[in-house]
Amino acid sequence: MHPAEALFDALLLLSMVVLAWQGVHARNMFRAVVSFMMFGLLTAVAWVRLEAPDIALAEAALGAGLTGALLLATLGRLKPERRGARLQRAAKLSMLPWLALGLAGTMTLLAVTLALPAPGLGERVLSAMPEAGVDSPVTAVLLNFRAWDTLLEIAVMLLAVIAIWSLGQDVLASTSRLPAPSLPALVRLLFPLLVLSTFYLLWRGGHGPGGAFPAGALLAAGLVLALLAGARVPERMTGAPLRCALAAGLLAFIIIAVGVMAEGGVFFAYPPRHAPMLIAIVEIAAGLSIGVMLTALFLGGEPTDTQGGST
Amino acid sequence: MTVFYFAGALFLLANVVVALARVLRGPTAADRMLSGELMGTTAVAVLLLLYGATGIEAIIDVALVFAILAAMAVVTFVRRTWPEDPAVDNEREQT
Amino acid sequence: MSTIAGAILIVLGLLFFLSGTLGLLRFPDVFTRLHALSKADTLALGLVCAGLALHADDGTLQLKLLLIWLLVIVSGATCSSLIARAALAHGIRPWQR
Numbered sequence: 001m002h003p004a005e006a007l008f009d010a011l012l013l014l015s016m017v018v019l020a021w022q023g024v025h026a027r028n029m030f031r032a033v034v035s036f037m038m039f040g041l042l043t044a045v046a047w048v049r050l051e052a053p054d055i056a057l058a059e060a061a062l063g064a065g066l067t068g069a070l071l072l073a074t075l076g077r078l079k080p081e082r083r084g085a086r087l088q089r090a091a092k093l094s095m096l097p098w099l100a101l102g103l104a105g106t107m108t109l110l111a112v113t114l115a116l117p118a119p120g121l122g123e124r125v126l127s128a129m130p131e132a133g134v135d136s137p138v139t140a141v142l143l144n145f146r147a148w149d150t151l152l153e154i155a156v157m158l159l160a161v162i163a164i165w166s167l168g169q170d171v172l173a174s175t176s177r178l179p180a181p182s183l184p185a186l187v188r189l190l191f192p193l194l195v196l197s198t199f200y201l202l203w204r205g206g207h208g209p210g211g212a213f214p215a216g217a218l219l220a221a222g223l224v225l226a227l228l229a230g231a232r233v234p235e236r237m238t239g240a241p242l243r244c245a246l247a248a249g250l251l252a253f254i255i256i257a258v259g260v261m262a263e264g265g266v267f268f269a270y271p272p273r274h275a276p277m278l279i280a281i282v283e284i285a286a287g288l289s290i291g292v293m294l295t296a297l298f299l300g301g302e303p304t305d306t307q308g309g310s311t
Numbered sequence: 312m313t314v315f316y317f318a319g320a321l322f323l324l325a326n327v328v329v330a331l332a333r334v335l336r337g338p339t340a341a342d343r344m345l346s347g348e349l350m351g352t353t354a355v356a357v358l359l360l361l362y363g364a365t366g367i368e369a370i371i372d373v374a375l376v377f378a379i380l381a382a383m384a385v386v387t388f389v390r391r392t393w394p395e396d397p398a399v400d401n402e403r404e405q406t
Numbered sequence: 407m408s409t410i411a412g413a414i415l416i417v418l419g420l421l422f423f424l425s426g427t428l429g430l431l432r433f434p435d436v437f438t439r440l441h442a443l444s445k446a447d448t449l450a451l452g453l454v455c456a457g458l459a460l461h462a463d464d465g466t467l468q469l470k471l472l473l474i475w476l477l478v479i480v481s482g483a484t485c486s487s488l489i490a491r492a493a494l495a496h497g498i499r500p501w502q503r
Binding site: 005007011044045048051054057061068072180183197225228 | 313314317318320321324325327328331334335337340343344346347350351354357358361364365367369370372373375376377379380381382383384386387388389390391392393
Binding site: 363393 | 409413416417419420423424426427430431436439440443444447448450451454455458461467470471473474477478480481482484485488489491492493496498
């Protein structure tokens with residue numbers, strides 16, 4: 001490894017530690033949020049350095065888009081006196097003990113990792129690839145070999161939406177009334193591109209980095225941008241249609257998981273000859289559903305019929 | 312050539328680390344947001360250089376995702392975080 | 407030949423990134439910083455994209471690089487206008503000598 005490469009990694013690590021520290025302990029909340037967003041950007045770069053482009057893609061789509069938007073919108077909802085307030089100094093500890101703790105934890109983790117058998121499960125995944133129904137090992141793990149985990153992840157997301165919606169109404173009313181004439185033009189340009197890249201990533205998930213999570217995050221970014229530009233949830237979409245869209249991913253997943261039991265008698269054991277089609281259905285349903293769920297999180301409450309207007 | 316790309320990426324990263332001073336100093340929320348924007352553009356450039364160094368094509372897709380979402384944070388910030396009423400805007404000198 | 411030209415473009419781009427950061431750190435108020443940062447960075451990224459496009463021999467890749475630059479131009483310009491308007495509405499007065 002050339003010194004420039006090693007130095008790059010070292011500086012990347014160092015700036016991530018500093019930003020993470022700022023994200024937790026900055027004196028003002030806005031500073032903490034900006035630091036955390038920057039941390040997200042660097043995390044994606046770090047995943048690229050670790051040669052994990054799939055995770056980098058997901059981190060880029062979520063970290064650069066939805067996470068920041070959620071935090072910034074939440075900041076806007078806080079009462080001004082709380083927003084400006086210094087963060088609670090719960091831990092008046094200096095950075096040093098935490099740094100030591102982090103270092104010790106990393107070392108332990110490293111020792112444990114080195115003690116594990118070297119290639120991990122990689123070889124077993126690769127040897128099972130012919131039956132996976134997709135060409136990308138990552139997608140094969142996510143939607144076939146360990147589809148059960150993904151099913152539960154989507155269920156957790158749906159639960160989060162239900163929990164947030166049960167807290168109150170949506171918060172569209174708090175949109176700033178500052179004149180922003182260039183914003184609708186930007187959104188008109190970006191929205192189709194974001195929808196296009198959603199489907200590009202869904203399609204690409206079958207044979208390369210991509211898949212339902214980054215695709216859903218891009219779809220949600222498009223929808224959130226539209227909301228920020230002043231669009232409203234169309235009235236005919238509120239209520240049952242929206243709830244169906246939210247649940248579609250989970251429903252498709254469960255129906256297929258139970259459906260394949262008719263053939264093999266095992267939960268989630270796709271018959272190999274149908275696997276490509278079944279995985280495609282699950283991936284598309286999950287991707288679109290994740291997009292709608294993330295947007296629902298941003299709405300912060302169930303949209304009501306009374307607001308009028310439409311997209 | 313690989314070394315050239317890595318040196319470039321290192322330069323960009325050092326550049327953005329120096330710019331972090333603006334996040335600390337502020338003074339207004341908009342100034343902090345500006346460093347966020349710089350970080351976004353720099354991240355795209357760093358990824359492009361890393362692609363040049365490694366040749367992993369998926370990196371370009373990651374850079375594309377960054378580029379397409381570049382406006383997201385600022386739009387949310389302007390529409391939601393920074394209320395238009397100057398009366399409630401007393402936080403900004405507070406650092 | 408194109409290798410050297412690409413490398414020169416990339417180095418130029420890096421210098422523009424540096425000048426953007428200098429502006430961000432040294433200029434007196436948010437409007438001037440905005441002016442320094444958004445223009446220098448957009449140009450810098452364009453130069454880096456162009457340099458890499460010269461190094462690449464694959465049309466799809468060059469198209470993607472062009473798309474990245476166009477996206478950053480559009481987002482950068484819009485965001486600058488949004489931030490400047492918001493800052494004005496907040497009563498931040500442009501710096502005067």
